[in-house]
């Protein structure tokens with residue numbers, strides 16, 4: 001599994017609120033993340049967009065679980 005290039009720079013994650021949904025796909029822009037979140041969001045769910053840099057703990061934890 002190769003680390004996506006986007007994880008090395010400023011990127012965005014969707015953080016779901018009120019649901020245990022694991023969608024830590026990184027997005028290059030806030031607009032991409034927001035449009036994707038609006039596709040996925042269901043009634044009663046909400047989300048916030050998080051901005052992260054190259055030291056993103058979301059990506060780090062995602063790629064370190066194999067060991």
Ligand SMILES: [Zn+2]
Pocket residue numbers: 007011013026052056057058059060
């Ligand atoms: Zn990340």
